[in-house]
Amino acid sequence: MRVVVDLSRCQGYAQCAFLAPDAFRMHGEEALMYASNPDDAQRQQVLRAAAACPLQAILVDQLKGRDAPVGTSPS
């Protein structure tokens, strides 16, 4: 699955690191590091973390590759 965190919104509440520790980790007291591509097995945890974020800064993929571009340019 795909995840991006809007770190300009993130205020380091660390709810995500508590709820999905394999996908979100604190670096120092306040800085968040996250896995951009957590394993699908973590999906429920990651969704819970996204829902719990007080700043709603976590975006999880809303579709599953329906619209993915091909690897090379069509001509």
Added chain:
Amino acid sequence: MSTADTLQGFKRDGRVVIVGASLAGLRAAEALRDEGFTGKLTMIGDELGEPYDRPPLSKQVLTGWVPADGTTLPRRRDIDAEWLLGVPADGLDLANNHVRLADGRTIPFDRMLISTGVRARPWPVEAEAALDGVFVVRTREDAAGLQRAVAAGPSRVLIIGAGFTGSEIASVCRERDIPVTVAELAPSPLVGGLGAMIGEIAADMQRAHGVDLRCGVKVTQLEGDAQGRVRRAHFSDGSAVDADVVVVALGGIRNTEWLRDSGLAVGVWGVACDAGCRAFDLNGLVTDDIFVAGDVARSPNPMYEYRFISLEHWANAVEQAEIAAHNMVSAQADRWPHLSIPTFWSIQFGVNIKSVGVPTYADEVVVTQGSVADHRFVAAYGYHGRVTAAVSFNNAKWLDHYRRLIETAAPFPPPCPTPDQPLDAKPVPVDFPGPTLLAQGATVVVTGHDPGERRVTAMRQHR
């Protein structure tokens, strides 16, 4: 047909081309569909593969936690686009409204968005830049190469340039206990973005983490061995350091060359546009159908005396993309200005550095709360007695407070909002290195005499 009918027709089956398929381009495409655009949407990008996120490249990817090809951006919705990837745009014909690709194809449009961003500034000596072990970090291929080199346990990594990216890479290398030298021409790290006071703090932080920080020096030569691998760097003070990995972190070059003959107001500073993301032409007149968003855009900000500002910030790319998309499908009276206060973050040496506002737009700076020694504080920036920016070290929760101060033009220095007032809360000069952009020479000439004849012509730039 009325203007409203024309706009409805365009929203229904018009053609939009987005040049630059990264964060700004993707978010603009999603916003266009959210706004009800059902016409043909074409995404043009010079890199293969889906749009991906770049900030993790110098952090999670470099540590090895996230693979370089693992930062593909999540999608907010289906965008039903035609993707033309792997071929850069090479020109824009405003007379016929089409984009020219490097392979000769032409793509027609009714409206287009320019979101071509920036690329890494390469090491200026080509033969030295080509040595094995010399890296820049902008694309996922760059990051993959550097990650492998760092994982191989180099004897020393030299980082040229102590801006945000260079400092983040130094931090990751020190976490892995790899010896690091950072060379910076300015008096301290981050000084170009945040001024001398924060620069001094950043320098202390780097040295406390074991970085061999050398400021006020220039790298004069990268020396390779017989196998073409970098092995040593020479400095302007006569010293040298042995390093088997060199990271060139000298900032970015805006991708505007393809627009050189387009008749738009482009240059090394980006593509000029109004606060609604509409591009200016060479004469400084606003265009109707060409929009700009992201790192490559340069727009006037009313909060900063309408100065034209370009920002290489993640949040700016997202916000501008949404404004541009809205305005592309809206009548003039319904258009939105891009008025959000800039925000930025950097994670290094265990500290979350964030800023709000434009720190370079300041004459004084003061620590308003917290403790510099503990690396947990906020510094406010002021210009002519009002608050224009704030920078926090591990104190991000307070930045919204400072954003409101900036938005309301609150007096500088602002009072401390908490009990942890620092003892030495006295404003000091902000002290940025001099403006370098003034030295770039003329970019245009004006010809003609009568107001109806006077026009601007672009000059060829010698770079």
